[in-house]
Amino acid sequence: MDFEQMKEQFLALLSNKSLALATISQPRQKSNELKRVKLKPIELKGVYMIQLEYQYERILKHENIPLHAFNEHWDKLLEQFRQIHAAFADQTIHIQLSKKNKVLWKSDQQSTAKEINLSHNRKKQYLLDADTPYPFLIRLGVQTEDGKVKKQKYDKFKQINRFVEFIDDSLVYLPKDRQIRILDFGSGKSYLTFALYHYLKIEKGYNIRVTGLDLKKEVIEDCNRIAKDLSYDDLEFLVGDINDYNEESHVDMVVTLHACDVATDMALARAVKWGAQVILSVPCCQHELNRQLNSPALDVMIQHGLIRERFASLATDAIRAELLSLVGYDTQLLEFIDMENTPKNILIRAYYTGKKATKEQRTNYDDFVSFLHATPFLQKELSTLLAD
Known part of the structure; x- marks a missing residue:
């Protein structure tokens, strides 16, 4: 032949x-x-x-x-x-x-x-293939040495891929002509931080520098060891609090996953003030509005503690999304897979477009928070921008 x-x-x-x-x-x-x-x-x-x-x-x-x-x-x-x-x-x-x-x-x-x-x-065509070995997933214990996803880690693998899909959707909003600065507040064990770095740096070849911030010193030390072992030279982890981090003047992407209560709002406010083009946030433990709710018209519903908590959580995230829209972001609330199968699986995705809010949008927002008798933390943090 x-x-x-x-x-x-x-x-x-x-x-x-x-x-x-x-x-x-x-x-x-x-x-x-x-x-x-x-x-x-x-x-x-x-x-x-x-x-x-x-x-x-x-x-x-x-x-x-x-x-x-x-x-x-x-x-x-x-x-x-x-x-x-x-x-x-x-x-x-x-x-x-x-x-x-x-x-x-x-x-x-x-x-x-x-x-x-x-x-x-x-079957689901994941951006990270289930049959391909990835060094960071092996190192984090999600895959075996031969690249098979561990049965007990499959929910985590799906969560990581869902997050990578959000990253992939965001590429059009990131700069192409310079290094991209990314901050991850409350990075924890950093499965998703490593996934973000791998996808943007290794798979897509972007010039990025990523910092993960968390309060747990032992976790941060372990994450830094893993980053070093993987030769992820532009990925670092620091011990610190969202409220005390003042090292940046401009950031392109801010990620905040499960930052508790107003810590999420602190991160969102920082992201806006830094001019972040992309914000990805999965909130957690939305207590602030729960404490403020005072609307007799809702008493039939919120007299029940469980319902009050869930309503306050949903209303809090709706307020956050609307505030971001009012300061120039195209904002969506999307379902995010949570490995613990908790109801805390809403992701706020915001892309900066600079679009000016209409008077009707602002009126609708003011009417809503007035109805709830609420003064949201994020509203106070963005008061200067909202007044423009």
Whole structure:
């Protein structure tokens, strides 16, 4: 079999839609940063496609190609690599190419045809793949050494991926021509801080500097050790309180996860005053409004402690979102997966657009807080901007 026949025969096998998985490897040039490419069939919106996973030294990239458009990509791959190993429904083939493209083709027929179940490929397509080893997830105990997600950590893996989706959605609002400054208030064990750094720095190649801030000295020391072990040179963790952190004049992204009560408001106010383009906040323990509520029209509902607490939490986050909108942010309240399965799973996502609020928006906000007899902490913190 010559080189052209090999190309045509492999494409003919692909056209039968019987591919299970293929790996293309052995770069022709040692200097090639692309180490291997994996192929697998997926179905997106009813269309059969080949997903290419490009594996670099520290970066993974994905591309989905309709089957009819795969030929051009096939040619480019063969220009770069010399080995193909592919599993099809009825056979496994191994192709080895010499420097001059002499072909060695080996095929092992399967005694029983293997069913290619595309429903498996319709599962959630995570930005961080469940079958790919990530050094930071291994180091944090979410994955085993061979890259399998631990059963007891699967909720955490889903939470991390949900957070990475929010980061990915935010990319358009981040600067491209300079280093991006990111602060994470209340970083704790820092699963999501490490995920943020990995995705932006390793996967996307952004120039970033990230600081995680938390009060627990032992946790901070452990996070710094992990960052050093992973060679995450632009990631640091500091012991400190949100209210006492005055080291910045401008920040591009502020993350605050489960900062308790008005600590969330402190972080949001700092983010606004620093001119943050992106704010991601998961609030916690919203007690302030609960203490202030004094609206007889709500007594039928808030006479019950449980209902009062839940209403106060929801109203607090609605107020926070509206205040951010009033000072120029496009703000949404979104569901966020929480690994402890608590109701504290609302994420405030705000992108700065500079859009001026209308008089109607301000009137509606004032009427709402007046109805509740509330004076929110964040409103006081942003009073100067709200007066403009």
